[in-house]
Amino acid sequence: MTLEVTETGSHLECVMEYRTALFKRETIAQLAKDWGSVLQAFAHAPNQFIKQVQLETTVNLENKPNLKIEFTL
Numbered sequence: 001m002t003l004e005v006t007e008t009g010s011h012l013e014c015v016m017e018y019r020t021a022l023f024k025r026e027t028i029a030q031l032a033k034d035w036g037s038v039l040q041a042f043a044h045a046p047n048q049f050i051k052q053v054q055l056e057t058t059v060n061l062e063n064k065p066n067l068k069i070e071f072t073l
Contacts, residue, residue, distance in 0.1 A: 001016065001017065001018040001019070001022075001023065001028075002016070002017045002018075003015070003016050003035070004016075004017075012039065014032070014035065016028055016031070016032060030056070033056065034055045034056065037053065037054070037055055037056070038050070038053050038055075041053040041054075
């Protein structure tokens with residue numbers, strides 16, 4: 001999966017590419033919605049911690065022990 005973000009004037013344009021054999025369309029749609037929530041949260045309060053951002057999606061890491069999550073700002 002790739003996410004390309006381009007700044008165009010006063011907004012960001014995001015394009016996600018993914019393998020349909022690996023991800024459902026609904027999963028990508030929710031991921032995009034959560035990404036938008038993160039961007040909006042940091043636009044309003046740039047000094048907050050990412051763990052303070054409220055997302056609609058919850059990830060149960062107990063069922064996915066090999067899942068690696070990285071986030072760089």
